[in-house]
Amino acid sequence: NAGVTQTPKFRILKIGQSMTLQCAQDMNHNYMYWYRQDPGMGLKLIYYSVGAGITDKGEVPNGYNVSRSTTEDFPLRLELAAPSQTSVYFCASSGQGLENTIYFGEGSWLTVV
Amino acid sequence: DQQVKQNSPSLSVQEGRISILNCDYTNSMFDYFLWYKKYPAEGPTFLISISSIKDKNEDGRFTVFLNKSAKHLSLHIVPSQPGDSAVYFCAASAKGGATNKLIFGTGTLLAVQP
Numbered sequence: 001n002a003g004v005t006q007t008p009k010f011r012i013l014k015i016g017q018s019m020t021l022q023c024a025q026d027m028n029h030n031y032m033y034w035y036r037q038d039p040g041m042g043l044k045l046i047y048y049s050v051g052a053g054i055t056d057k058g059e060v061p062n063g064y065n066v067s068r069s070t071t072e073d074f075p076l077r078l079e080l081a082a083p084s085q086t087s088v089y090f091c092a093s094s095g096q097g098l099e100n101t102i103y104f105g106e107g108s109w110l111t112v113v
Numbered sequence: 114d115q116q117v118k119q120n121s122p123s124l125s126v127q128e129g130r131i132s133i134l135n136c137d138y139t140n141s142m143f144d145y146f147l148w149y150k151k152y153p154a155e156g157p158t159f160l161i162s163i164s165s166i167k168d169k170n171e172d173g174r175f176t177v178f179l180n181k182s183a184k185h186l187s188l189h190i191v192p193s194q195p196g197d198s199a200v201y202f203c204a205a206s207a208k209g210g211a212t213n214k215l216i217f218g219t220g221t222l223l224a225v226q227p
Contacts (some may be wrong), residue, residue, distance in 0.1 A: 040174030042117070042202060042217035058214065090156050102215065
């Protein structure tokens with residue numbers, strides 16, 4: 001049971017480049033999330049999904065896009081990378097409801113130069 | 114507007130003593146609170162939670178206390194162990210909606226000295 005798997009773990013992008021952070025979970029969770037954590041800050045929700053085909057914006061969605069074509073996968077797309085997107089990105093998943101534990105991936109370190 | 118605040122960026126405690134990590138919130142709609150623990154280069158892992166209908170929840174060495182009138186919660190670790198050294202995030206969630214969207218605090222780095 002791998003849990004939540006994110007790739008790549010590290011990436012350096014040039015300003016204006018695009019990339020996709022991949023996320024997969026094998027726990028059959030309906031809910032999936034993308035968070036970012038900036039130095040000295042808490043995690044901020046970028047986008048989330050409550051099931052295949054359904055996505056919604058979180059606190060900080062600008063500059064990102066997501067899709068959810070399957071229950072397992074929830075990729076995060078950066079279209080035009082900017083230095084402000086330098087951060088650590090965490091994908092997560094959970095079952096339905098407030099009392100379900102959210103499981104996080106190990107994180108993806110992204111630097112935009 | 115930081116709705117969940119952890120005002121102590123760091124805390125140092127001797128092994129075997131009690132660690133107390135504090136968290137304050139401003140949104141009265143929050144009704145579920147969680148603590149997550151994060152080691153370097155890893156994702157956060159769930160530690161303990163509490164619903165607003167309770168004022169205390171205990172799990173082994175970890176106890177969370179909730180004071181709704183003060184909009185304050187705290188995590189007690191007794192006894193503290195060197196393996197507890199990590200960043201601890203407080204998180205809160207509001208009622209309503211079909212999804213759980215957590216608001217995280219900025220974290221407190223706990224260092225347990227042997």
